[in-house]
Every structure is written in C-alpha cells, then in structure tokens.
Amino acid sequence: MxxxxxxxxxxxxxxxxxxxxxxxxxxxxxxxxxxxxxxxxxxxxxxxQPHLAAAAERALRESAVDCLQYAATDGLPLLREQLAGLMGRRGAAVTVDDLMVTTGSQQGLDLLIKVLLSPGERVLVECPTYPAALQAFRLAGLQVDSAVTDGDGLDTDSLAEQLARQPRGSLRLLYCVPTFANPTGACLPLERRLALLALAVEHDFLIVEDDPYGALRFTGQEVPSLLALAPQVDGASGRVVHLSSLSKVVAPGLRIGWLIAPAPIRQRCVIAKQTVDLCTAPWAQQIAALYLADGALxxxxxxxxxxxxxxxxxxxxxxxxxxxxxxxxxxxxxxxxxxxxxxxxxxxxxxxxxxxxxxxxxxxxxxxxxxxxxxxxxxxxxxxxxxxxxxxxxxxxxxxxxxx
Missing domain, CATH: 3.90.1150.10 (Aspartate Aminotransferase, domain 1)
Known part of the structure; x- marks a missing residue:
C-alpha cells in the first residue's frame, strides 16, 4: 500500500x-x-489606561477611515510626525522622511537582516546580548561573533584590538543595546560611544542601535544616543540605524516600533515590509499618534x-x-x-x-x-x-x- x-x-x-x-x-x-x-x-x-482608552475612542470617532483601512507601509503621517518630534526631544534631529513605523522594533531588525545581509556574512554582538537578536541572526545563516563587555557595556579598547586583526570591511554590522542593555543593564559612557562611532568609520561597518529602554533612566546622567552623536564624528553620519519602540514605555500590546535609517536602507526596508504585513495595524498607529500628540507620554x-x-x-x-x-x-x-x-x-x-x-x-x-x-x-x-x-x-x- x-x-x-x-x-x-x-x-x-x-x-x-x-x-x-x-x-x-x-x-x-x-x-x-x-x-x-x-x-x-x-x-x-x-x-x-485612561489616556490610552481616550486615544482609542477618539481614533475611531474622528479617524475611522484611517483606523480601519489599509495604510502606507512606512506608517501613518501623524504617527511619523509625532515620532520624529519624540526623537528630537531625545536629542536626535530627524525628519518624518527619516523614519518608518514597524510592528515592534524586532520587526525593524528582521527587515534590516533581509535587506543588508546574506548567509555567511559576519555580524558582531555584545557579550552577552539580547537573545531574540541572536535568534534572528542565526536563522538568517549569519556568522555571529562577540565583542567584550564590562560593567559599562562595550569595551571599545578591546573592540579596537579585535577589529585591527581583521580586514577593513569584513564586519558588516554591529548590533548593540548601548543604553540599559538587555541583559546587563549597562549604559555605554559618552567617550565609548564616540570611540565606537569612530571605529565604525575606520573599519567600515554599520551600527544597529537598539534603544527600547533609553527613556527609563532613574539615576545618573543622561547620555545621548549613538544616532544623536553620529554627526559629531567625521564620517559617522549614515552609519547608525536606530531602532526603538513604545512597548516598554506605553504598552507592548500596541506593537508600535520605528526604524531610523539612511534613505537607501530605509527604502529597501519599506519594500521588505510590504511582503510581510503590508503595514503596521493602522488602528494601533492612530491610537499611538493621538496618545503622543496629547503629550500623555x-x-x-x-x-x-x-x-x-x-x-x-x-x-x-x-x-x-x-x-x-x-x-x-x-x-x-x-x-x-x-x-x-x-x-x-x-x-x-x-x-x-x-x-x-x-x-x-x-x-x-x-x-x-x-x-x-x-x-x-x-x-x-x-x-x-x-x-x-x-x-x-x-x-x-x-x-x-x-x-x-
């Protein structure tokens, strides 16, 4: 049989x-x-919950079409405008055209892997690092190497020695959570951030800065993001892709994240996102936009x-x-x-x-x-x-x- x-x-x-x-x-x-x-x-x-409920009710009452219909893949204009303003208050001067909305920041990392990397290429992560990023890199067939960290995050002196032993350009991408890292909670000091940006220029690699926790500082002095600092280092502008999210500061159930990247990268990420979910849920986007516009966050x-x-x-x-x-x-x-x-x-x-x-x-x-x-x-x-x-x-x- x-x-x-x-x-x-x-x-x-x-x-x-x-x-x-x-x-x-x-x-x-x-x-x-x-x-x-x-x-x-x-x-x-x-x-x-009270202000989120008010934003949800208002979204459906005032913008039913925007909530219930398909939206542009890169995000609702009002939300992108609010997120650009949020980034400006965090010290990074970006425009609406610099960012796209993602379904959580994890989708942003997935899109970057799709448009930037091929199986066998090498990426560098902190040791230890966020395990969902490791999972994404491994499933993409990438070679994942580790960089030394200490209580302050990436040890840029050790990183410089590590990179000096390799041909320029052999490292495609470095992924890091420089502000209150997952899992260590470490916050990379200003001098190391500047040194990291200089190393990205010297060795020709892209930095992916994942920043879901940066707004949750409860002691110590604020430190600018790598994205905000990049213009201060010759050649570093355009070498930082910034990922962030409302999951930790508003609600993970919204699934609202965003990606800020140079136009050639961002445009390709938009095309890649079209094949995944067409657009992040417009209703959730409108709720988030109105919540931010009200100043509630x-x-x-x-x-x-x-x-x-x-x-x-x-x-x-x-x-x-x-x-x-x-x-x-x-x-x-x-x-x-x-x-x-x-x-x-x-x-x-x-x-x-x-x-x-x-x-x-x-x-x-x-x-x-x-x-x-x-x-x-x-x-x-x-x-x-x-x-x-x-x-x-x-x-x-x-x-x-x-x-x-």
Missing part, C-alpha cells in the same frame, strides 16, 4: 530550529502563586522612571541578603539586573530549585553567542510588585539554600 503521509521539506534554518529560551519558561507562569523575575514585561499597573515618563527605580532599589536591597549566593551589577535604568552565582554554581540548577519554590528568573546562557557563562543570570524587577519582589527573593534564598 502506498504511504500517503505528506513529506515536509523545510528550509535549512528551520529543519531543527531552536525557540526562545525565555519563552520556554512561560509554561511555568500558570503554576499557582508563581512570581516571575524572568520576562522583560512592563508593569501592567503602570499602563496609562511626556507626562507619564517621570513617574514611570521613578516607579521602576523604586522597584530596582527594592530588588537590590533584597539581593544584599543573598550576597553570599549572587553577585549583581546595579543598573542606572531599564528593567534588568545582571548577576552571577558565586562559587561557579550553575544558574540552571538554581532555576530548577527556584521553580519548585514558585519563583522564576532567566539563566544567562541564552544571552551568549558562544562560550556561555553558566553561572550568570538575569533578574527583571519590572513586572512584579514591591511585595512580590520581597517574597520572590525570600523564595530564591530558600532555593539557593536547598541547592547549596
């Missing part, structure tokens, strides 16, 4: 794909009483940063009681605390004990392109309440006691 079972022939990258290690942990969220320090979710209590940001600062301080205070187990690096903003288990303890083993105690975090291994530090871990203070932070750290202490 003929076997009629269908045969599926997958593309090479998807013959045995690896999913997100962080999202694999979500199955534990349904356990009764689980406290999560794992995902980088914003605090639902901080969502500006600017009014909300100070309290938002203070709220996350309070949560971070609470977690750091609690971690002092676990200092014999975990060594951590205090951030100046963002949503994450990076640490290492003392004595070379495997963070994955600690996680298993922690889940039994009904608390979760993310082991650090998925954040490395190669040679992971098995003792490293990431804790997010963003989503849990202050009381949950206190209780979760008590549970983590019990888990460590059981393991050790």
């Amino acid at each position: 003929t076997d009629l079972t269908p045969t599926y022939r997958f593309a090479p990258a998807f013959q045995a794909p690896t999913g997100s290690a962080i999202r694999e942990l979500f199955k534990y969220l349904s356990l009764p009483g689980m406290i999560s320090f794992a995902g980088g979710y914003p605090a639902t209590a901080f969502f500006d 600017e009014r909300a940001l100070p309290a938002l940063a203070r709220g996350y600062g309070e949560k971070c301080a609470r977690m750091l205070a609690g971690l002092e009681g676990l200092s014999d187990v975990v060594q951590v690096s205090p951030p100046q903003g963002g949503m994450f605390i990076w640490g290492r288990c003392r004595g070379g303890v495997d963070a994955s083993a600690l996680l298993q004990r922690a889940i039994e105690e009904r608390v979760m975090f993310v082991p650090g291994s998925p954040f490395y392109a190669a040679h992971p530090d098995a003792s490293s871990l990431r804790l997010s203070f963003a989503a849990p309440s202050l009381e949950q932070i206190d209780e979760g750290l008590l549970r983590l202490g019990r888990a460590a006691g059981r393991l050790l």
Whole structure:
C-alpha cells in the first residue's frame, strides 16, 4: 500500500530550529502563586489606561477611515510626525522622511537582516546580548561573533584590538543595546560611544542601535544616543540605524516600533515590509499618534522612571541578603539586573530549585553567542510588585539554600 503521509521539506534554518529560551519558561507562569523575575514585561499597573482608552475612542470617532483601512507601509503621517518630534526631544534631529513605523522594533531588525545581509556574512554582538537578536541572526545563516563587555557595556579598547586583526570591511554590522542593555543593564559612557562611532568609520561597518529602554533612566546622567552623536564624528553620519519602540514605555500590546535609517536602507526596508504585513495595524498607529500628540507620554515618563527605580532599589536591597549566593551589577535604568552565582554554581540548577519554590528568573546562557557563562543570570524587577519582589527573593534564598 502506498504511504500517503505528506513529506515536509523545510528550509535549512528551520529543519531543527531552536525557540526562545525565555519563552520556554512561560509554561511555568500558570503554576499557582508563581512570581516571575524572568520576562522583560512592563508593569501592567503602570499602563496609562485612561489616556490610552481616550486615544482609542477618539481614533475611531474622528479617524475611522484611517483606523480601519489599509495604510502606507512606512506608517501613518501623524504617527511619523509625532515620532520624529519624540526623537528630537531625545536629542536626535530627524525628519518624518527619516523614519518608518514597524510592528515592534524586532520587526525593524528582521527587515534590516533581509535587506543588508546574506548567509555567511559576519555580524558582531555584545557579550552577552539580547537573545531574540541572536535568534534572528542565526536563522538568517549569519556568522555571529562577540565583542567584550564590562560593567559599562562595550569595551571599545578591546573592540579596537579585535577589529585591527581583521580586514577593513569584513564586519558588516554591529548590533548593540548601548543604553540599559538587555541583559546587563549597562549604559555605554559618552567617550565609548564616540570611540565606537569612530571605529565604525575606520573599519567600515554599520551600527544597529537598539534603544527600547533609553527613556527609563532613574539615576545618573543622561547620555545621548549613538544616532544623536553620529554627526559629531567625521564620517559617522549614515552609519547608525536606530531602532526603538513604545512597548516598554506605553504598552507592548500596541506593537508600535520605528526604524531610523539612511534613505537607501530605509527604502529597501519599506519594500521588505510590504511582503510581510503590508503595514503596521493602522488602528494601533492612530491610537499611538493621538496618545503622543496629547503629550500623555511626556507626562507619564517621570513617574514611570521613578516607579521602576523604586522597584530596582527594592530588588537590590533584597539581593544584599543573598550576597553570599549572587553577585549583581546595579543598573542606572531599564528593567534588568545582571548577576552571577558565586562559587561557579550553575544558574540552571538554581532555576530548577527556584521553580519548585514558585519563583522564576532567566539563566544567562541564552544571552551568549558562544562560550556561555553558566553561572550568570538575569533578574527583571519590572513586572512584579514591591511585595512580590520581597517574597520572590525570600523564595530564591530558600532555593539557593536547598541547592547549596
């Protein structure tokens, strides 16, 4: 008898794909009483629901056609205008024509990979770095190398030595989160930002600056983005592509991000986006545009940063009681605390004990392109309440006691 079972022939990258290690942990969220320090979710209590609801009602009442019909692939004019103004207030002088709207900033990275890179070409990432970026690069068949970091982010002196050993132009793209990096929370100092831009000119590569957390500073001095600084370095203008998002500061459910890039890159990204989703949801775009136009985000940001600062301080205070187990690096903003288990303890083993105690975090291994530090871990203070932070750290202490 003929076997009629269908045969599926997958593309090479998807013959045995690896999913997100962080999202694999979500199955534990349904356990009764689980406290999560794992995902980088914003605090639902901080969502500006009244003003978002007002913007949504107004969008449908005043702009039903714009909300319910297809829109231009690069985004609604009103939203692009508001985002250009937002970037101007952040120190980067851009025009409406410099940016396009994306369905979250992750789509912006995906579009860049499609239009700029071919399988086998080399990209450089921070060590450690954002795992969804690693996943995107690997699925595209790219060679992913790592650059040394320390408590202040990319070590540009080490990077200069690394690049000097390679032919100019062999590196196509460097991806980084210079402001409150995921996972380390590090913020690249001004002098290193200028040095990085100079290296991009000297060695002819493009910098992708991912900036979802830059507005969430709760201590220390503001540092301009790489995009804002590029005009100060000869030859650096046009070498920075900037990605950002409203996910961390307004609501991830909107799925509103944006990409700022030189015209040749941006135009090709628009064409690539046409084949993906035609346009980012116009209703969500109109809601975001009206929310920004009302000034609601600017009014909300100070309290938002203070709220996350309070949560971070609470977690750091609690971690002092676990200092014999975990060594951590205090951030100046963002949503994450990076640490290492003392004595070379495997963070994955600690996680298993922690889940039994009904608390979760993310082991650090998925954040490395190669040679992971098995003792490293990431804790997010963003989503849990202050009381949950206190209780979760008590549970983590019990888990460590059981393991050790």
